[in-house]
Every structure is written in structure tokens, then in C-alpha cells.
Amino acid sequence: MSKSIINILSPKVVREFIHTHMNDDPVTLVLQSKKYPDLPIREIAAQIQSRKKAQAKLPEWYEQDDIIFPHGISMEQCSSEETAKYKASLVQGNSVVDLTGGFGIDLYYLSQQFEQAIYIEQNKELVDLADHNFTVLEAENIDRVNTTAEQYLTIEETPADAYYIDPARRDESNQKVFQIEDCTPDLNLILPQLLDRKAQVLIKLSPLLDVRRALEVLPNVKELHVVSVKNECKELLFKIEPGYEGAVKRIAANLVNGNRSLFEFEEADEGMLPTFSQPLEFLYEPNASILKAGGFNAISNAFILNKLHRNSHLYTSNERRDNFPGRTFKIVAQTVVNKKKLKAYLPQGKANITVRNYPLTVKEIRKKTGIREGGDVYLFATTLIDSSLVVLVCEKV
Incomplete structure (x- = not known):
């Protein structure tokens, strides 16, 4: 992304064309570029593709016709609006510095909680893009600096109250990496x-x-936030405070259409062993963020639930827990992975299958039984406390 690209996409006629053709296939537009000799169709097609992603990921920015979105990795890796707003609720003070500015989504929402915000980015093309978009959004309290995080820290005159870092997770060959170092x-x-x-x-x-x-x-981690959007883990957030040496509070957050489901626990809570039992009337599957945060025992004890097996991470009770942070099911029957036995519970031959601590994958179970995906029946293939392999036939409640 460069200033010339911003200039190419900024003219009114180009913006109107993008708006009019938002539902067109970008590839088809490129193939038909000769029909539009006076328009930068390749750049337009790339922008339409990015705006399509932004419609769900960044709805507030999408509504601004003059916003220009990047394409490729920058668009894929940028935070969603929901997760950016969540981050903004975690820190406070008068000044904040984003040392890895990128597309600028996170700092834009962080800046709404601070009087002064500073955007640091080494990629000049992204700096130009952020400058354009922050101007469109009238984010007047954000200063832009084109440099590296390391270099900025050597020239910073006044320390900020908070710093945000989203390290690049790709190596020099553009391959994904996952280790901190x-x-x-x-x-x-x-x-x-x-x-x-x-x-x-x-x-x-x-x-x-x-x-x-x-x-x-x-060092000095005070809080770990495992953030999911619609039950898909998106981010790990580590809040660090100088000198803090206490227990790390773990917060599992699931964000759904502006609503937040939170479950908090500490390592000591996880050390308390749960009770175990055979399946009872209701079955519970915790949100993905709870499992990623390692709250296997904590969730069982917090909601007074029995666990089916040490490694199955499914829970049960006779009385329904209405406020459980996850999915709740009523157990209809208990059987095994057998085509004939399962057929009685699946009049349409369809079911939603989940595997927890079971030797077969969902794909292998479908191949073995011929069960198609979908329908209102939920099958949980799992291992019970007595090591027996079962399938729990359930309906969602």
C-alpha cells in the first residue's frame, strides 16, 4: 500500500464504482477490465475483496465509504472490531503507544480511552494508510510515527501510561511462527x-x-485474557504490570454480537479436583476460550458439575445450569458408534458430531456410520470415567 494507491482509490468516481459493485465478483471484474478503460480495476477489485471481509469484521469502518482497506496479510491479521473494543477496556491512563501499529484498528479503539495515542509502524505504506483512515475517522488524538518499536523507544521523551504490542508472527519467508522468541x-x-x-x-x-x-x-503477568469470537479462539492477551508477582487471573471471554460471556479463575482454582460421574440428565460443553485458558476443573467446581472423564472436558448434572458459559444439551440416550444403533435416533440420517477424548475423528465416524452433517440431533463421542467409549445422543436446550 502506498500513497499513490491511496490517491488512486480516493477519487469520487472510484469510490462510487466500488460502492455500486460491492456484490460483484472481484476476479470477474478484473477479467472484464477492458470494459472500464478509465478506471483502476485491479486496485478496485482488491479493495472490494477487502471491503467484503471488513463488512463482518469491521462494520463501523465498513460504513465509512472513504476508508481504504489493505489487502492480503494486513487485512487477514488485523483485529476485528469486537476484539479491538475488548482490548480497549483492559487498560487506562492519559497516554498509550501502539508499538506495532499495522492497519491501526487496535489503536483506534484504544485511543478512545486515552487523551493521547501514538501509532508506531515501520512500514511506510501502512503508515500512509493509517494516516488517511485516521483522518477520515477524525481521530485527532493519534500521532503517527514511521519507525521501528526499538528505535522509537530510544527517542521517546516522555513514557506513556500504557503500551500495546502485537508482534509479527511471520518469519522472513512469510511463514507463520508461534513461539514468543x-x-x-x-x-x-x-x-x-x-x-x-x-x-x-x-x-x-x-x-x-x-x-x-x-x-x-x-514477566509480571497480572491477567491472561483468552478471547473468542462466536466460540472461535482469536487472541491471547497478556496484561503486564511492573512489579506484579501475584497469581495470574485468567479470563476466558467469548464475544458474540456485542455481548460478552466471561469466566474468571486462577491457577489455585484449577488445582481443586472435580467430582466425576456417569452421564446424568444434562450435558455441558464449555466455551473454547475456557478450554484454551485451562479451566478444566475450575469450570466444573464453579458450576457444581460432574466431569465425565479427566481428559474429556465434558460435564453433567441432573439440574440445568442456566448461566453456563458454553453449550447446554439434554441427554436423550447413550449408545456406541454403530450404524444400526445410531440409526434409531436419526430419522433424517443427519447429526452434528463432536469428539472429545475419543479414538476416532468426526470424519472417521461419518465415514463409518454414513451420518450426514446437520439436523437437530447432537452426538458426542467421548470416554467416560470407567474408560468406556460411548456416544451421547443429545438435543440442544
């Missing part, structure tokens, strides 16, 4: 400088990262 900028070099500034630090890392190892590597 492989990310850029190097947190081992930057964190000591930020802690010396006595500032809050918020770090975003990949949901594929091992949580326990991250907590061993990162």
Missing part, C-alpha cells in the same frame, strides 16, 4: 525497557501459543 519485535529486548517505564503493557499473541509456556516466559 520467533516473533518481531523481540519481546525479550523490549519488555525490560517498558517495565523500567513503570507502564502497563498489553501483548497480543497467537491463540495457538502454549499458555503455560507463555506465562513462564513473560
